[in-house]
Amino acid sequence: MSVAHDRDDLALLAEVAAEAGRIALRFWRKDPRVWWKGQSPVSEADLAVDQYLASALLGARPGYGWVSEETAARPAAGEEARFFVVDPIDGTRAFLRGEPDWCVSVAVVAGGRPVAGVLDAPARDEVFLAGADTPATLNGAPIAARTGHGPEETLRLAMPEPMRRRLSERADARIAFSPNVPSLALRLAMVASGALDGTLVGARANDWDIAAADLILERAGGRLAGLETGHHLYNPVPARHGVLVAGAPDIVERLRSFAAQAA
Template identity: 65%
Template structure:
């Protein structure tokens, strides 16, 4: 069972994410102001959701550290190892197009691994949660990854470039699914069995994957590097190489596809 601290942290981040989702919905389909970080859009909705999360979470846990896509990192207090990893709106492009597949992703990290995580998709009215040692839940119901079926193609979602590299040689063994810009939501789809797996292109950040990593693990899956190792999180958020995610029974095939698509 998850310890009381994990459950308290989950309750905190789930409530904060729900309110951040309500804030974001106030901008959704209402032509919010858009800024640019290189080639990536960020909207006033991202900043408003992030501001709420930062104020709420750090007021409740003033010694925890902070990593977010939209604001400067803050180290944990002396003697404290836990920190928040936050993406206030994962899938901003989908959000700006008025699509539903965007979400708020929040995790608490301890000893290098997520111990509480929430993915809240307010436009879909779906909330996935997990704690270390507890089940993965969707709307309060336990979820699990899809069971392996060696005779069937894998239902995979991935970036277009990776798909093109796989289609010729491996296409008959893959049931390619539509792309999903939100990486956190792709991981949620895998954890809940709606996808068999996903391939993740290089340059993903910790805030894209932290909550989904835990939820997927507790649903019977894994997020892995191409060397099959799992990621350890640290207060200096980093970008990653190619990653794969899916049920443990699918992992060998996913690693092979990930290497071929890299």
């Protein structure tokens, strides 16, 4: 597939994600209706954004497949075997509390890896994006994960509260704990931008939580990895993940050590 096609897809994602963010804002702090899927809330805002994304993206690329948190997956119909991976509102709990830390996450996957990804966080006035051959950017400016860490350097990390509690009991952990960000996609983007040195991710994240942010982090010079694995390969059947770590390559092994102790 041509570089031009990747860039066309990235432009499409950016345009559609911006409108999806505007739709979400119409419900934010307006007490939207909420239902529950097991332990997870889903609001009328999630459903409205998902409906718009499906219509706009599949209308523009009818041969692409579809993977979403809110609707059934469908396979690609064309020879390209490309598919969208979307989370209409990543960070629904923060959204429902009226907090700004949520985003629309959209990605295109080809050959098992994201080739275009956008995180649009309208309540934060932030747009992260990256393509397979373009740098990661925040509001149009290039970003880079922080590198050059010394082996004994204290790391600025965010992670779920149970993991933080376990690691905070270790005096030799050398961690400066940052507040956890409910949106996993935004938390990974903060690593990509250097706002965090890294993050630990509890088990059970799904593909739609990470696909766009995975590419943004990679193009910013960072890495998202499992405790024993490298790059995740995406397919049209969404997968849940074990514990993950994200940071610059020079601290991935150190993060894995922390995560193994905290899991």
